[in-house]
Amino acid sequence: MMEKVGHYWDVYKKFVSTSVSVETSFRTSFILLIFMDLFFFFSSVGSVSFIYDHVANIGPWQKDQLLFFLTFMLMIDNLHMMIFSQSFWEFSFNIKSGQLDYVILKPMNTIFSVFFRHFRASSLFNTPLFLGFLIHYGIKVNLSLFDWLMMPLFLILSLVLLILIEFILSTSMFWLTDGIGINFLRMQMQQLARWPNFIYQGFIRKVLTVLLPVLLIGSGPVHFLLDKNQWQLLATMVLVIFVLVIILNWIWKVGLRNYDSASS
Amino acid sequence: MTTPLITAQGLTKQFVSYKKNPGVMGSFTSFFKRNPVIKDAVKDFSFSVAKGEIVGLLGPNGAGKTTLMKMFTGIIVPSDGELKILGSNPWERDKNFRKRIALVMGQKSQLWWDIPAMDSFLLLQKYYEVSDKNFEARIEKMSELLGVKDLLHIHVRKLSLGERMKMELMASLLHNPEVIFLDEPTIGLDLVAQENIRKFILEYHRENECCIIITSHYMQDVQALCDRLVLIFDGKKGYDGPLSRFEDILGNEKNVTFNFSSPQEPESEFWHSLNGEWSKNNTQVDLRIPEEKLRESSAHIITTFPVEDFATDKLPIERVMKELMNNPKLLREQQSSETL
Amino acid sequence: MTTGDAIKNNFSKWWITIQISWVKHTAYRLNFFLQIIGPALVFFFVKYNLWSAIYGADDSLVIKGFNFEGMINYHIWAFVVGLVAQGHGSWNLAEDIRLGRISSYLIYPFNFWEFHTASWLSFQTIQMFIAAITLGVIAFFDLLQFPGWNFFLIGVAYTLFISLFWFALQYLTGVMAFWLEETWILRVMLSVVSYFLSGAIIPLDLYPDWLVNILNYTPFPYLVYYPIKIFSGETSSLGLGLIIISIWTVVIALINHLVWKKGIKLYTAAGM
Numbered sequence: 123m124m125e126k127v128g129h130y131w132d133v134y135k136k137f138v139s140t141s142v143s144v145e146t147s148f149r150t151s152f153i154l155l156i157f158m159d160l161f162f163f164f165s166s167v168g169s170v171s172f173i174y175d176h177v178a179n180i181g182p183w184q185k186d187q188l189l190f191f192l193t194f195m196l197m198i199d200n201l202h203m204m205i206f207s208q209s210f211w212e213f214s215f216n217i218k219s220g221q222l223d224y225v226i227l228k229p230m231n232t233i234f235s236v237f238f239r240h241f242r243a244s245s246l247f248n249t250p251l252f253l254g255f256l257i258h259y260g261i262k263v264n265l266s267l268f269d270w271l272m273m274p275l276f277l278i279l280s281l282v283l284l285i286l287i288e289f290i291l292s293t294s295m296f297w298l299t300d301g302i303g304i305n306f307l308r309m310q311m312q313q314l315a316r317w318p319n320f321i322y323q324g325f326i327r328k329v330l331t332v333l334l335p336v337l338l339i340g341s342g343p344v345h346f347l348l349d350k351n352q353w354q355l356l357a358t359m360v361l362v363i364f365v366l367v368i369i370l371n372w373i374w375k376v377g378l379r380n381y382d383s384a385s386s
Numbered sequence: 387m388t389t390p391l392i393t394a395q396g397l398t399k400q401f402v403s404y405k406k407n408p409g410v411m412g413s414f415t416s417f418f419k420r421n422p423v424i425k426d427a428v429k430d431f432s433f434s435v436a437k438g439e440i441v442g443l444l445g446p447n448g449a450g451k452t453t454l455m456k457m458f459t460g461i462i463v464p465s466d467g468e469l470k471i472l473g474s475n476p477w478e479r480d481k482n483f484r485k486r487i488a489l490v491m492g493q494k495s496q497l498w499w500d501i502p503a504m505d506s507f508l509l510l511q512k513y514y515e516v517s518d519k520n521f522e523a524r525i526e527k528m529s530e531l532l533g534v535k536d537l538l539h540i541h542v543r544k545l546s547l548g549e550r551m552k553m554e555l556m557a558s559l560l561h562n563p564e565v566i567f568l569d570e571p572t573i574g575l576d577l578v579a580q581e582n583i584r585k586f587i588l589e590y591h592r593e594n595e596c597c598i599i600i601t602s603h604y605m606q607d608v609q610a611l612c613d614r615l616v617l618i619f620d621g622k623k624g625y626d627g628p629l630s631r632f633e634d635i636l637g638n639e640k641n642v643t644f645n646f647s648s649p650q651e652p653e654s655e656f657w658h659s660l661n662g663e664w665s666k667n668n669t670q671v672d673l674r675i676p677e678e679k680l681r682e683s684s685a686h687i688i689t690t691f692p693v694e695d696f697a698t699d700k701l702p703i704e705r706v707m708k709e710l711m712n713n714p715k716l717l718r719e720q721q722s723s724e725t726l
Numbered sequence: 727m728t729t730g731d732a733i734k735n736n737f738s739k740w741w742i743t744i745q746i747s748w749v750k751h752t753a754y755r756l757n758f759f760l761q762i763i764g765p766a767l768v769f770f771f772v773k774y775n776l777w778s779a780i781y782g783a784d785d786s787l788v789i790k791g792f793n794f795e796g797m798i799n800y801h802i803w804a805f806v807v808g809l810v811a812q813g814h815g816s817w818n819l820a821e822d823i824r825l826g827r828i829s830s831y832l833i834y835p836f837n838f839w840e841f842h843t844a845s846w847l848s849f850q851t852i853q854m855f856i857a858a859i860t861l862g863v864i865a866f867f868d869l870l871q872f873p874g875w876n877f878f879l880i881g882v883a884y885t886l887f888i889s890l891f892w893f894a895l896q897y898l899t900g901v902m903a904f905w906l907e908e909t910w911i912l913r914v915m916l917s918v919v920s921y922f923l924s925g926a927i928i929p930l931d932l933y934p935d936w937l938v939n940i941l942n943y944t945p946f947p948y949l950v951y952y953p954i955k956i957f958s959g960e961t962s963s964l965g966l967g968l969i970i971i972s973i974w975t976v977v978i979a980l981i982n983h984l985v986w987k988k989g990i991k992l993y994t995a996a997g998m
Contacts, residue, residue, distance in 0.1 A: 154912065169927045303761055304760070310764055321772075321779040
């Protein structure tokens, strides 16, 4: 078992090194990406700030609480962009071009070969800044020591839930001739998840919490961190993760079997 | 009798595509309703391959060669039939199975474009868990044989097609596969590059015990490398046997080309009976002449007509296949004469 | 060939390009929806929920002159304006350059800019169609505060005018493909910045005064905020907006021309 983990880690290190070597050869894009992330971050935080200039509460949360939630989600976005984002786009291109054939041939778990292949080092540059904001708002909402210790775990948990949903969505590309639209669907989901669950009402909230559980990503951990009595969403989140892992394994196999492979 | 490495029985694959009428109206109607078209890419294909064999899979474009290769490597799942390679069902994609095979596609590159070939090799070494000792030895040997030692550290996108193909081959052999699938490996290459690739494959096969399936629509690939030839038309197997017997099918005819210094008259009685293929300006003709009559016919034409140049060649595979497609009886005659 | 024939010929080239573009745009139905309409819809949906939550807590709340209906009305018009004025992205254009497909344009008797402008026109007609249907549906459910036909028509004309500016801007990000491998980054940056500064996320009325004062010198507020004002029955800034957008459009078109010339020189010199 340890050997297997060691092997996958070895291969992942190579993924990172080849990705970095490619990315740094396109210097302008590298720099532009950093700025793009920065613009997005500040426009998100700015918009929420401006709303709070005029109202004291959105739902049950005041400014610092919502901004804590937002910076938590933006941190997830940053990690997602770094580790997974590019692989999703490459996946749709590879299916369309038939390049996926080579990926499936490799003697490793295909989900690993597909979704962990590309690493974006440019996102790493912004991580300290975004983390700084998260910590700043974490202090403002008076997180306890326990909360701070749990934070990395929650970030990982949220990231895992997000990618599980996205992997499952992406398997639909095996059936679609052109899966680029699915990538836009993913981005819409991320947009929905960037707001706390209580702004959504009734039926929609249920759907987005259970069926397409994007709301659990942020609202699960953050509700718990802000108020220990609100542990239900977090528990749901853990349960959902287990269920999604099973679904993913099954649907990925079915998808591969249906892969028609573009003719040469 | 050793069990064959590859056995296929009744292999079939169907693809569904959608018909669309051209123009704006067509795209609006297809927006709402699509017409499925089902194509039999491979139909009822059966064969077996033993260890150490080099088999050539020949056929015109769209015959089903690549589809077969993809079924063999487990990339796509057959619609029907049985297939066993190295003891597994390829489409179950067992990890150990994947470690023992290799696929090279002439039309698609597996190397990463924006990094030097060597970096791709290092990544593949990790994937296939090749030991450092073996890895270095194989890189050394193969790059020597292929003459690409000083190209290893150049970005792949800067290499020429021939150089890239050599790298592709190297990449696919790093893990010492037992069964190698080569799908049109020489396509688009110049003659020198094609020769180099063939020499390399032969040398590699000599030194390593492996089984090679190669598809091509170049006869020279097959003649240089294969003991055995399998022919595919329209997804169905047309011929399966030694190369020598295939060449006998059309009764040992030779393709002879004559170039004349002035235009001739294809409609004249003499030429009409010979049924040759003429160039546009009637200064060149391709004839098919049985081997026994070759000297006599050529001599007659050379002395009677203003021949500037002439050349003989074995029948090009496309001609043979066209003939076979128009005249499937020939194949059956051949096969029945073998059973006698 | 007479001038009349030449014009007719040219027109038919434009016309066939527009038709083919329709086919291309609608070829992948799901993609078309997810890529073009989906994002705008989800964006609106999020904002609707957000403001429902905010106003839901306090019925009498009025923020800078907006009550709940007013706020939703603002965002409906933001959706429609966005669809028509900022829908187009020049990834096609960038791809043509990146993949070396320009060679054919250099040979066609139909210029690169003509081809892509015709393509944009065809896209715009689809967008107008979708916007019209959306407005029809919303009006049917009585959710729309209709400003009266004269304001509406002025608004439509103005929005179309802005779309021309936006097309020129996107064109610029596209031709950068001569130098930049991934021009999508520029386009996303442009979208993010313009969304934030044009009032597409929340009305500019909610922004700090000092910021709005600066913004009024940039073209951004005139992209979304002021058109919405027109659709809400206020045309006070119409004249100023027209002037500012016109100047910017001309400037960007000139820059496009220069950049294109430089790029083509580079391209043909490299003999790609």
